[in-house]
Amino acid sequence: MSSGKTFKLDGKAISFEEGDTIMDAALRAGEYIPHLCHNPEFKPHGSCRVCVVDVNGHSMSACTRPAEQDIDVDNSSDAIMDLRRSLLQMLFVEGNHICPACEKSGACQLQAVAYYTRMLSPRFTHFFPRRSIDASHPDIVFYFNRCILCGLCERASRDVDGKNVFSISGRGINSKLVFNSPSGKLGDSELSVTDKAVSVCPVGALLPKHQGYEKPIGKRLYDTKPISVVGDAALYQSVNRSSKSSESNE
Amino acid sequence: MTSELETAEHPKGLKRTVIEPLTRVEGHGKVTLLQDEKQNIKQARLHISEFRGFEKFIQGRPYWELPVLVQRLCGICPVSHHLAAAKATDMIVGAAELTPTAEKIRRLMHFGQTLQSHALHFFHLCSPDLLFGFDDEVRHRNIVGVIEDEPEIAKQGVLLRKYGQEVIRVTAGKRIHGTGAIPGGINKSLSKDEIKYLKRDIGQVIEWAQQAVELVKRIFFEHYDYHMSFASIDSNMLSVIRNDGAFEIYHGGLRARDEKGNTIFDHIDYSCYGDYIREGVKNWSYMKFPFITSLGQENGWYRVGPLARVNNCDFFPTPLAERQRREFTGTAEGRTVQSTLAYHWARLIELLHCSESIAELLNDSDLYGNELLNKGELQCCGTGVIEAPRGTLFHHYEINDDGIVKKANLIVSTTNNNQAMNESIRKVASQYLDGNQLSEALLNQVEVAVRAYDPCLSCATHAMGKMPLQINLVNDKGELLDRLEKRASGEINRTV
Numbered sequence: 001m002s003s004g005k006t007f008k009l010d011g012k013a014i015s016f017e018e019g020d021t022i023m024d025a026a027l028r029a030g031e032y033i034p035h036l037c038h039n040p041e042f043k044p045h046g047s048c049r050v051c052v053v054d055v056n057g058h059s060m061s062a063c064t065r066p067a068e069q070d071i072d073v074d075n076s077s078d079a080i081m082d083l084r085r086s087l088l089q090m091l092f093v094e095g096n097h098i099c100p101a102c103e104k105s106g107a108c109q110l111q112a113v114a115y116y117t118r119m120l121s122p123r124f125t126h127f128f129p130r131r132s133i134d135a136s137h138p139d140i141v142f143y144f145n146r147c148i149l150c151g152l153c154e155r156a157s158r159d160v161d162g163k164n165v166f167s168i169s170g171r172g173i174n175s176k177l178v179f180n181s182p183s184g185k186l187g188d189s190e191l192s193v194t195d196k197a198v199s200v201c202p203v204g205a206l207l208p209k210h211q212g213y214e215k216p217i218g219k220r221l222y223d224t225k226p227i228s229v230v231g232d233a234a235l236y237q238s239v240n241r242s243s244k245s246s247e248s249n250e
Numbered sequence: 251m252t253s254e255l256e257t258a259e260h261p262k263g264l265k266r267t268v269i270e271p272l273t274r275v276e277g278h279g280k281v282t283l284l285q286d287e288k289q290n291i292k293q294a295r296l297h298i299s300e301f302r303g304f305e306k307f308i309q310g311r312p313y314w315e316l317p318v319l320v321q322r323l324c325g326i327c328p329v330s331h332h333l334a335a336a337k338a339t340d341m342i343v344g345a346a347e348l349t350p351t352a353e354k355i356r357r358l359m360h361f362g363q364t365l366q367s368h369a370l371h372f373f374h375l376c377s378p379d380l381l382f383g384f385d386d387e388v389r390h391r392n393i394v395g396v397i398e399d400e401p402e403i404a405k406q407g408v409l410l411r412k413y414g415q416e417v418i419r420v421t422a423g424k425r426i427h428g429t430g431a432i433p434g435g436i437n438k439s440l441s442k443d444e445i446k447y448l449k450r451d452i453g454q455v456i457e458w459a460q461q462a463v464e465l466v467k468r469i470f471f472e473h474y475d476y477h478m479s480f481a482s483i484d485s486n487m488l489s490v491i492r493n494d495g496a497f498e499i500y501h502g503g504l505r506a507r508d509e510k511g512n513t514i515f516d517h518i519d520y521s522c523y524g525d526y527i528r529e530g531v532k533n534w535s536y537m538k539f540p541f542i543t544s545l546g547q548e549n550g551w552y553r554v555g556p557l558a559r560v561n562n563c564d565f566f567p568t569p570l571a572e573r574q575r576r577e578f579t580g581t582a583e584g585r586t587v588q589s590t591l592a593y594h595w596a597r598l599i600e601l602l603h604c605s606e607s608i609a610e611l612l613n614d615s616d617l618y619g620n621e622l623l624n625k626g627e628l629q630c631c632g633t634g635v636i637e638a639p640r641g642t643l644f645h646h647y648e649i650n651d652d653g654i655v656k657k658a659n660l661i662v663s664t665t666n667n668n669q670a671m672n673e674s675i676r677k678v679a680s681q682y683l684d685g686n687q688l689s690e691a692l693l694n695q696v697e698v699a700v701r702a703y704d705p706c707l708s709c710a711t712h713a714m715g716k717m718p719l720q721i722n723l724v725n726d727k728g729e730l731l732d733r734l735e736k737r738a739s740g741e742i743n744r745t746v
Contacts, residue, residue, distance in 0.1 A: 100427065101319045133310065135652035141312060209653060210343070210628075212314045216430070216438035217423025 007071045016067035023051060023063040026075070032228035033075055034084055034113045036091075036202055037150035038063040042159065045151045048091075050113060052083050059083065081117055088114050089123040094173075096128065096145040097203075103212035104204030106220030110148060112227035134179070136187030139209055140198055147177050147205040157197040165191045177205075255676040258284050258293035265723055265731070269693050272700055279705070281675055281696050287725065289686060294679040296672050296700060298537045305658045313342050313632075313649045317431050320645065323662070326370065326706060328427050329363035329418055330638030330663075334645040336431035337501070337634030341521075342649060344626025345434040351619030352435035355421050357500050358611045359430055360636070362417025364499060365455075365604040367639035368556075368597050369414060371704045372462065373407020376594060380469050384698050385691035388742060403465070406458045410601070413455050417608060420444045435623035445612055452609045456570070459602040463574050466598045470591070478581075480681075481590035481674040481699035484509040485551065486542060487558035488527075488666065490637045491517065495564030497571070497603065499637035505562050506542055506552060511586050514542060520635035523644055529661065537668050540661055551669035554641025555703060556596035561586040568610070571603035590674050593702040628653070638663045640704050664705045674699040688723065690734065690742050 006013040007022070009031055016025035026033050027040060037048040046064035053062045054074035062073070074080055091097075091110065099105045131144035154166040154177075169178040181188035191197065193208050201207070217223065221230055258264055261284060270280035284293035304323050311319060317336040321328035333356055340348065348356070378391045381400060389395075397404040415425040420440060422428025430436050470477045491505040492498035503517035504526065518526055529538040530547045541550035552558070561579070566572040578595060581587060587596075611617065631648040641663030648657040678699045683692050723732035734744055 100322065101315060103315065103318070133312070133654065135312060135654050141653075209312070210314060210433075212312075213318055213429040213432050214437050217428060219438075 005067075005069050007067055007069065007073060009073045010075050014067075014073075020067045021063055022053060022055070022065050022067050022073055025067045026062065031075070032116075032231070033062045034116055034227075035063060036109055036113060036148060037152065039152055039200060039202075042152065042155045042200075045155065048087070048148065048150055050084055050087050052080060052087070054080055084113075084117045085119045086123070088117060088119050091148055092119075092122060093124045093126045094129075095148065096131065098145075102146065102204045103207065104146075106217065106223050107215065108204055108222075109202035109227065109231065112222040112231065115222070116227050134186045135209065136185040137189075137191065137209070138187065139193035140186060140191060141207055141209045142177075142179075142186050143205050143207070144176065146203050148203055149175055149177065150202060152200045152202060153177070153197040153206055156200045157191070157195065160196040161192075163190045163195065163197075165189045165195075165197060255291060255294050255680060256672065261293065264292055265725060267688060267723060269696055272697055279700070281700070283679060283683065283696075289684070291676075291679040291684045294672070294676045294696075295534060296668075296675055297535055305660055308658050309655050311655050312653050313339055313647060313655055314433050314653070316645075316647065316655070317433070318427075318429055320660070321427055323660075324706060325426060327363060327367050327638050327640065329359055329422065330636055330643050331645070332422070332428070332431055333360055333500070334634040334636045334638075334643050335647075336433065337636060338632035338645045338647050339433035340435075340634070341632030342629050342647065343433040344629055345624040346626065347624060348435055349619070349621040349624055350616040351439050351621055352623070353500075354611060354614055354616045355436045355439060356431055358440075358608065358617065359418055359421040360500050361604040361608045361611070362414045362421065364414075364639050365459075365601055365608070366411045366414025366418070367704075368601040368604070369407055369410035369462075371639075372466070372594060372598060372601075373404065373410070375704075376701055377403065377407070379694075379698050379701070380466070380594065384694050388690055388694075391694075406461065410455060410458055410462070413451055414604075417448060420448060432623070434625045437622065439619055439622060440617045442618060445617060448608070449612050452605065452612060456602070456605045456609060459598070459605040460570060463595075463598045463602050466595050467577075470595055477591045478589045480695075481678050481702065482588050483590065483670065483673045483677055484588055485553045485670050485673070486514060486545070487561050487586055488542070488552045488554050488642055489559040489562040490520070490635060490642060491562060492567075493517065497559060497563035497566045497575075499559070499600075501636075504635070504642075507562055507586060509586055509588060511561075511582075511584065514544070520644070521633045523633065523635065523646075523661075527661070529665075535668070537665055538661075539669050540666050541669070551673075552666065553670040553703075554663055554666040555593065555639075556600050557587065557590075557593045558641065559637060560596040560599055566599075566603050568603050568606035570606055571599050574599045574602060590699060590702045593704070597704070640664055640706055641666050662706070664703070667703050667705065671700055671703050671705060674702070688732070688734065 003017050006015050009026055014025050014029045021044060023033055023038060033051050035051040037045045038051060044063040046061045049061055051062040052059050055065060055071050099111055105111060134142040149168055151168060154168065157163045157165040165180050167178055167180065168175055170176055179186050179189045198206055264284040264286055267283040268280055272279045279296060279298045282295050282297065283291060286292055304320060308319060316339055317332050320335045321332040323331050374393050377396050378393065381396060382391050418428065419425045422430035430438060486506055486508050488506045490498050490502040492502045504520050505516045506514040508514055515526055526543055527540055528543050529540045531538055541547045542552060560575055566575050578587060578599060634645040636643050643663050644661040646659040647655055650656045675696050678695050682695050686692060722730060725731050734742060
C-alpha cells in the first residue's frame with residue numbers, strides 16, 4: 001500500500017511511508033546511498049556521515065533525515081561525492097587500514113564504498129596510530145586498527161544479543177571501542193562467536209579467530225560487482241521483495 | 251674456504267670503488283672493492299643496502315594472516331613465501347597432512363611460480379650477458395637488445411613467464427600476492443574450465459623450455475673452459491630432497507653435500523633446521539651468513555638454488571629434465587658442478603622440469619576435488635621449508651595461547667647464498683680486475699657473477715640496467731684519480 005507521498009532523489013520520484021528516512025525510502029526503491037554506520041536491520045546512528053546528501057541546499061545524513069514530501073535530494077553530484085571522499089579519506093588515515101593484508105579485503109564495506117566513490121588515493125597525512133589487537137577471546141579477535149566506530153556491534157549486542165558488550169568511550173579523536181568485562185578484555189566479556197554483534201562489523205575489526213582468506217579471490221562479496229549492487233542494499237531489497245511477495249500471496 | 255679478500259689486512263689508504271646499484275638483479279645492493287696503488291684487489295664485498303624487518307613487524311599479528319602477510323616480502327617470488335608460511339601454519343593448526351587436492355594445488359602453484367621466476371631471470375635479466383657477451387656495449391646489453399636481435403627468444407621468454415603467472419592466477423586468485431594457500435590447505439580447487447585453459451598451452455611451454463635448455467647449453471659449451479672457471483668456487487650444497495632422493499621443491503628433507511659430493515647430512519626433518527644450520531653475522535653487512543653447524547662458519551657456508559638442487563638430487567622424476575640432469579652432472583667428473591655460471595644451465599633444467607610437472611598435474615583429477623582443508627589441535631610453533639626459485643627458504647613461527655605470533659625467523663634463499671656470492675665476486679675481482687684500470691666491462695663481470703645466483707636483494711624492486719652510477723678512484727691521499735659516470739640514459743663518461 002502506498003502513501004502516495006514522494007520526494008525527488010537525483011530528479012527521480014521516490015515513494016515513502018510516514019516515518020521513513022531518506023535512506024529507508026531510497027533503499028526500498030533500489031537506490032543506493034553510500035553508507036557505513038547504517039544497516040537496515042538496526043536503528044540509524046548517523047555517526048559516519050558517509051550517507052551525506054544535499055536536501056534543499058543543506059548537507060544532511062540520509063539515514064537520519066526523515067523523508068518529506070517534495071524535497072529535492074542530491075545523492076550523486078560531484079560536490080556530494082567529494083564530501084564523501086573526504087570523509088572516507090579521513091577514516092583511512094585515522095586508523096591503519098592495510099587492505100593488501102586484511103582478511104576482510106574484497107568483502108569490506110569501507111573498501112567497497114571507497115571504490116564506489118572513486119577514492120583512489122589518500123589526501124591527508126596518515127596518523128599511523130599505535131593500536132593493539134585483543135585476541136584474548138578464544139573464538140573472536142578485535143583489531144583496534146580497523147575499527148571505524150560505526151557502533152553497529154554496540155547496537156547489535158544491545159538490541160539483538162541482549163548483552164551490552166560494546167560501548168564507545170572517550171570523545172572526538174580519542175574515542176575508542178571498549179568492552180564490558182571486569183578486565184576490559186574481550187575474552188572476559190559475555191560475547192559469543194554466534195552473536196549478531198560479531199557478524200555485523202562492516203570492516204575487518206571484529207572477526208572470528210583461526211580463519212581468514214577462506215573465500216577465494218573472485219568469490220568475495222565485492223569482487224565482481226560494486227557495493228551499490230550487492231551490498232546490504234541488495235539484501236534489504238531481497239527481504240523487501242520477499243515480504244511484498246508474501247503480502248501479495250495473502 | 252673463506253677467501254682472504256673478505257677483509258683487507260691494512261685497509262687504510264686503499265682506493266675504494268663502489269658498484270652501486272648492482273643492475274639486473276632483484277632489489278638493491280652494491281659491491282665495494284679496495285685496491286692498493288698497483289690496482290691489486292685487497293678486499294671485495296657484496297652489501298645489501300636495504301632492510302625489510304618482516305621478522306619484527308609480524309610479531310603481534312594472528313598466525314592465520316601469515317601466508318598472506320609475509321608474501322609481501324617479495325614481488326617476484328611471493329608464492330614461495332606464501333607457501334612456506336602456509337606450511338608453517340599447517341603445523342600450527344595441527345594439519346599433519348594435507349588433502350590430496352590441497353597438496354596438488356599448492357604444488358601446481360609452486361611449479362607455476364618457479365617457471366615464471368626462472369624465465370624472468372634467464373630471458374629478461376641474464377640473456378643479454380650470455381647472448382652478447384659481458385663486454386657488449388651497455389646500451390645494447392639489455393632486454394631491448396634481445397628483442398631487437400633475437401625476437402623469437404625474447405618472445406619465448408615473455409610467454410613462458412606469462413604462462414607461469416597464469417598458473418599462479420588460477421590457483422591463487424591473483425598473479426601476484428594471491429590468497430590460495432591458507433593454514434591447513436587451500437581456499438579453492440580448480441574448475442574443469444580452468445584446467446582446460448592451462449592445458450591449452452602446456453605443450454608449447456614444454457617445447458620452449460626444451461629449446462631454452464639447448465640454448466643455454468650451446469652458450470655454455472661454446473666457451474666451456476671459461477664458463478667452467480668464471481667465478482667458480484668450491485662450496486657445500488644444500489637443498490630439500492624427496493624421500494627417495496628425487497628432485498623436490500615443495501616438500502622433503504634437507505640434504506647437504508660437500509664439493510666432492512660427499513654427504514654431510516641427509517633427509518633431515520626441516521623442523522630441526524636449528525640443529526644443523528646457524529646464522530653468523532659480520533659487522534660490515536646487514537645480511538646474515540648461514541653455515542652448517544658441524545663445519546663451522548669458516549668452512550660450513552654453502553650454496554642453495556638451482557645449482558645445489560640439481561647437484562644434490564639423485565634423479566628428476568620427469569624424463570626430459572632427467573636426461574638433461576645426466577648431461578649436466580656428467581661435466582663434473584664425479585664431483586659436484588661448481589661453476590657459478592652453471593646456475594643458468596641448472597635453472598633452465600628446472601624450468602623444463604616445472605613445465606613437465608605442470609603437464610602431469612593437469613591430468614590429475616584431484617585438482618578439482620572438494621576436500622580443501624585439514625585441521626587438528628592448535629600447536630605453539632610451526633616451521634615451513636620450501637625450495638624457492640632462488641633456493642631453500644625457511645619460515646619458523648612461534649605463537650602464544652591467543653594465536654598471536656611472538657617469534658619469527660625467516661632465512662630467505664638469498665641469505666643462504668650470501669657467503670657464496672661474496673666468494674664469487676672475490677674470485678672475479680682477483681681473476682679479472684686485479685691490477686687493471688677499471689672499466690664498465692670489467693665491473694660488469696662482478697655483476698655477472700652476482701646475477702648468476704639470481705639474488706633477490708630486497709625481494710620487491712627491480713633495477714633494469716640503466717640506473718645512474720658513479721665510480722670514483724681515490725688514492726691514499728684522498729685525491730681523485732679517476733671517475734666513471736653512468737647516466738640514466740646508459741651513457742658512460744670518464745669525467746676526470
